[in-house]
Amino acid sequence: MTIQNSIGTDTSTSTKTNNDALLSIKGRVLTRHATYRHGRLMLQYYIKTETGPALIELEQAEVICFCRQSDSELILGHFNSGIRIEPISLKNFKHQAVSCIYLKSTTVQKQLLRIANDAGIEIYEADIRAEQRYLIERFIALDAEFIVSADSSSAETPLSLTEVATFASASHSNDSLACYAAFKTRKADLAIPLSMISLDFECSPSGELYSVGLYGSQSALDNQSPLYKKVIMLGRPDFDADEINESDDSFEYIQWVDDEVALIHQLIHWFNEYDPDIIIGWAVVTFDLALLYRRCQYHRIPLLIGRGGTELTWKVEDKFRPETLSLPGRVVLDGIDWIKAAFYQFERYSLEHVSQHLLEEGKAIDHVENRGQEICHLFANDKKALAFYNLTDCRLVWDIFEKTQLLAFALERAKLTGLEFGRVGASVAAFNNLYLPHLHRSGYVAPARATSHGLESPGGYVMDSIPGFYKDVLVLDFKSLYPSIIRTFLIDPKGLIEAENQLKEHTVPGFLEAQFSRDNPILPKLIAQLAAQRELAKLNHDKPLSQAIKIIMNSLYGVLGSKGCVFHDAKLASSITMRGHQIMKQTKTWIEAEGYKVIYGDTDSTFVWLGQHHQIEDIAKLGNKLAKMVTDKWTKTCKEQYRIESYLELEFESHFKQFVMPTLRGSDAGSKKRYVGATEDKEGQIELTFKGMEQVRSDWSPVARRIQYRLYFLLFTKGDVKAYLQQELQDLDDGKLDDELIFRKRLKRHVEEYTAKSSPHVKAAIRLCQLTGNDKAGKRGTMIEYRMTLNGAQPIEATGEKIDYQYYVEKQIKPIAEPVLALVGEGFESLSSNQMMLI
Structure with missing residues (x-):
């Protein structure tokens, strides 16, 4: 057989x-x-x-x-x-x-x-x-x-x-x-266009449907396709047709129905008639489709919006998640999930916040924070405005997908991994899809469970940094380091077990006594294919494909290092990470032998200080020369020591004209994974890069993050740091910065499940439940907005509480100001006596 x-x-x-x-x-x-x-x-x-x-x-x-x-x-x-x-x-x-x-x-x-x-x-x-x-x-x-x-x-x-x-x-x-x-x-390899619709519901606070917006195109990847828009609205027009001017097409796109039951039936009819391949939205699964399903249950209406008149169902009762949704013949893409999957990062993932950042446009409503009340008001008094608001939300999601090319990214990810089109995450499943058919043809079945033998692999290499304020620091990055290590050193689950029956001279050594067979490795070949596809994608300026391949390639080590993967073995993961440590240390040695100083290294990046007295006209040329030197040395080392071909490639990534590597707070030791660098664009404008600093951390207040950014900008441009801080502290004391004192943190559990009730956002959530009489404020996933007051953390809805300005000085501004003041020979205590009164 x-x-x-x-x-x-x-x-x-x-x-x-x-x-x-x-x-x-x-x-x-x-x-x-x-x-x-x-x-x-x-x-x-x-x-x-x-x-x-x-x-x-x-x-x-x-x-x-x-x-x-x-x-x-x-x-x-x-x-x-x-x-x-x-x-x-x-x-x-x-x-x-x-x-x-x-x-x-x-x-x-x-x-x-x-x-x-x-x-x-x-x-x-x-x-x-x-x-x-x-x-x-x-x-x-x-x-x-x-x-x-x-x-x-x-x-x-x-x-x-x-x-x-x-x-x-x-x-x-x-x-x-x-x-x-x-x-x-x-x-097969096809290019069949798919139709896509953006869907959004508006409802009452208790969940009764007011309207549903539908916005899209019969060809989602074709910008020339005419756009479709429709709002099915409960009620009757509260405006006259003769009042509508020629540019207002709301009279055409609004379809009126008598009640919620009629709205649901009309939507089901619409799905069978328009027949979209893809549904997109913002929290479209966890909110919109879950809400529609619950309303259909209430009215005992079968939700027949799948292809061929099939019913929308959930694989697990009352678990309304993308992985439990079953909608035959239609793919559902949740904008929040997919923007995260494509590695876009935002402080918050509300539609308002993301659309403002990406599109410079927000919701069609005046008070977004009180949109529930405004929606009810519009439904009662201005249904045309509500329809416009509903349709605008649909369009914003559509425009976000278009700007970020999320649909193309989702398609390429499905092509590469064999995962169901629309499935996010699932790195282990993607690995299995890629690996198993090759493994079977090599004569093996997958293991029943992960192997560890009580050993665990170390993380990526992080060098002890040399803190200081530097000029001219080069960043040299290994291109896809972990995938390159796998490919170069033939790291492979099948190769690991086959090497057990082979002489050592016929294998490639790993770590933790691992050996890898040279005979037809699977994983290195898969990475080689992905790398070739990515180079072609870059050549063709195909950003979605290039990004999809990059994410998949970089996830392969994570999968092998996860006990949730049956192929996990500490020998595999350690042979990747410990080889990475070796490569980074040796790279540092080779660079410093050329007369330069390596001041920091992190996983795949090496930071090289050119020194105080260098006179180099073309720094980019030097960066490329150093990168090639290291690449060539690894090529020679791999050939001579291991008899393998090296795919390790060091690249010149960037040149920081100024660079700060801070110390650990309260210590002279250098920090790790934290730095600030300044580059210049072609017009000579300064651009700042923050890594691990408070400025990029959402658990710090907006005022602290803004002040930190400005402090380093002034430091790098020789501005007056001290005068700026004095003015900011005065504005804080005058109450001019109150809107920037709001912390935002999401509940990861229901409030009653927290054991550490001292967490500020949990305290604020409990207080919010008390103020509103609504337990929903304490549910998992709720975003809590709060300030620190004289009575501790209080939700922003507690308007009568006095803000604890002293807290923001001591805990927010002082910690981020002291490192910068130290670099200009000042201390926080050197501020004027007027400001010291705050301290």
Whole structure:
């Protein structure tokens, strides 16, 4: 039995004859599902083709996992039916022969896992879902070609097929959704446009729906496509049609309905008519779709907004999260999740805050902080304004997606990882998708659990810094250091266990006594492919693809270092991080041998001070020369010492004309992961970079962060630091900075679950619940805004509390001012006596 047959093929009781015609259907897999029909497991793939949506079905006879061949009889002894076990030509990581277990259903699989756990039997790859395994074993990620049966007899001679399926059942009655039974599947590379809609609900404080806004395009990646806008509004127009001027199209995009039930039915009708592939929004899953679902439950209305008239459901009751949402045929992208996934960072992730930063535009409402009250007021008095507000929120989300290219990023991530289109996070699943099909073809199944042997790998290298105020500091970065280490030193789960049976001279040494085989490593080859794709993406200025590849490549070490990954082994992770330590230390030695001083190093970055008396006209040329020197030395070292090709590449990243490496607070020792640097742009304008400082930390007040930024700007431009601080302290005392004294912190748990009630934001949350009489203020996820007052932390709603200005001087301004004052020969006590009264 071949590896492909043992894993990739799905057995069936039916057959395909050569008299049946076949048709090729190519499409992008939007959602994937497993269901049961007449006791048989059916795989369903909702796809988007060039001619529209379609449902592909395959009859999958069994769920697949693996066990040792020596355990087969013991397992079979516990079952009367629903299971069969066959030996295959694969091994586990202990080089023991394994068998493939074929199970009738996931229910039988759960029974198997209980029995195996009690008997101490290892079961391999039981966590890979059938609908996912079918695709990844064929290297299919997003785009696929399905060979399906066709009524026409003009098709080419049929292939010899072993994969069989039945046509979709009569339950899929929507005529607009084509349904096919597939017999063979292979990967494809497609560029099929997808339609996208931005959705947003407005509601009462108790959750009754007022309106729903819909904004989008039939081709989400085509800027030329006409934009669509619609608001379904409860009630009747509170304005006359003749009052609307020619530029106001609100009379056209608002659709009026009599009540909430009619609004829901109209929205369901709209979904079946407009039929979007993708739904986007801001907290669209946790708020909008969860709210719609609850209102449908209240009115006992089936929420049939999936493709083919299917119902929106949740895999876990009352857990309204993206990973529990089931909406057949439609992909839901939450703007908050995806902007984080693309590594955009903001102090807050409210739509107002993010849109102001990215678009320089906010919500169409005067008092965003009291928007609940304003929405109720608009619904009662100005429905046209509410519709405009509703639609504006939809448009802001759309514009954010467009500006940040989030849809293109999500598509590229799905193509690269094989994860379901729209799934965020899931680094371990992405690793498995990439690694498992290659592992199977190499003759192995994945381990049952992570291996550690009581050892843990160290973190990235962080050098003890040399604190001070420097001029001309170069930053040299290793390009994708950890992926390059994996690729260079052949670090690979399969290679680790294969080297156990090989002579050391035929392996590459790692750390913690690890050795890695030189024979056909999987992970280094995957990284090589990703690196080549990224270089091509950069060449083509394809930012979404380049960013997606970078994130995936950098996540590979994190996965191997995580106990949540079955491939985790301290030998693997340590062979990466400890090699990184070695590389950084040796790089420092080589650079200092050239006469320069390395003042700091962090994971993959080396900070080089050129010295006080240097006279270099072209610093960039020097930076590139140093980087090439180190790169060449590593190439030579790897070849001579390890007989391997080096992919380590040091790059000249930046030149700080001025640079401050602070000391630890209250100590002369240098800090780590904290610095400030000043560069100049082409016009000679100064730009500041903060790392780990209060200015970039959201747990410090806005006033402290603003003052810190300005202090370093004045330091680097030779401004009057002391006079500036004196004025800021005076403004603080005069109450002019009160709006900048607000701390913002989100509750990670419900307030009653906190044991340390002394946390300021928890105290403020408890006080807010008391003030408002609303327990929702104390729920997990609530953003608490508070100031420090003479009565401690108080929510901003407690307007009668006196601000503790002394706290802000001592705990916020003084700690960030003292390091800068010290650099100009002053102390905080040197401020005028008028200011000292505050202290």
